[in-house]
Amino acid sequence: MELQQLERQIQKQLPRPNGVEIVKTKQFSIPIQTILAKYTPIRRIPMDILMKMMLLTFQTGRFQDVEMVADVLLVEALFIEDLLQKMKKTGLVTVEETIQLTEKGRSQLAAGIFEEQLEEMEQELYYSPLHEAFLQGELAEFDEFPDELSHEKMAVWTDEQIVAASSNDDDDETFITSINSAEELQIHDVPCFQYVLHDTNKNTFDIRVFNTFTNAWDVQLEQLIKASEQNDKN
Structure with missing residues (x-):
């Protein structure tokens, strides 16, 4: 998939009221770690x-x-x-x-x-250190990958998080109470698109971030970047 073409498509989908313009765009990657979880439901x-x-x-x-x-x-x-x-x-x-x-x-x-x-089962899950959570999404192949967003967060998860991520909400009969093992398989780069918006009516700025893994606007990444920029100013 061509990253630039996708970015242009996403930019067109960005909600912009009258008086709001895009003053800066940026691409970066975040790490998503594949975890192979084994459990006995x-x-x-x-x-x-x-x-x-x-x-x-x-x-x-x-x-x-x-x-x-x-x-x-x-x-x-x-x-x-x-x-x-x-x-x-x-x-x-x-x-x-x-x-x-x-x-x-x-x-x-x-x-x-x-x-x-029941018999032991296994499932591949995707953990994001920046979100400190397992995410639901799909990895896509891109022609290029931008530089990774600077961060200091490590991949640290709990069995309770794995249980919650592995559970099937559509199955009322089967439950997971514990995890037998969790193996780290691979770290993937996931491209994200960042837009800096200027509201000319209020003279305020905002940041929006689109996550290509979740295929959605990512409020948590937006808050993380805003907090980082605020700390840099201080």
């Missing part, structure tokens, strides 16, 4: 009737095998066996001399919610 769903019946049965009686449970609940032993294995795997029951509920089993029975640990 948990699925939480309402407990089905048969699982509730089995857990209640184990809570109130002593059962040694699947056949005894099937006779009491009048359910095929095959269904009981499949569900019992699932309960063992997820830690809801233990099977020794008799089938016993664990503390986890009692807790989930009381809540009526079944929690199942």
Whole structure:
């Protein structure tokens, strides 16, 4: 993608009331770091009737095998066996001399919610040290990259930030409670366009910045640049 051509397109989209003119333009890059996050999500769903019946049965009686449970609940032993294995795997029951509920089993029975640990997943996330946050966007290929904006911020994130960035708001059943690992993969240069605006009616100046990664005007970068320029004046 040609950077100059995109900059001209963005400049045309810049909202400018009457009396406001562009007096200066600038291009710079910001670093975006790719992080490979690995986590084991948990699925939480309402407990089905048969699982509730089995857990209640184990809570109130002593059962040694699947056949005894099937006779009491009048359910095929095959269904009981499949569900019992699932309960063992997820830690809801233990099977020794008799089938016993664990503390986890009692807790989930009381809540009526079944929690199942899924297979480990991985996801690439994009962290911006200047924003001190993970950003949603798309990396684009450009014919050139301007100089990087001067800054002293390091890439420091928390597991809580990774959990929030990895979570899917459209999925009400699957949750991420912890991160297994986070690996730094690569740092990308992301071009940004800066415009200095002069309001001739008020004789005031303002700065607008367009971020090509988020494809949006970036208020946080604007505030960062304004604060930096103010410190330079002082």
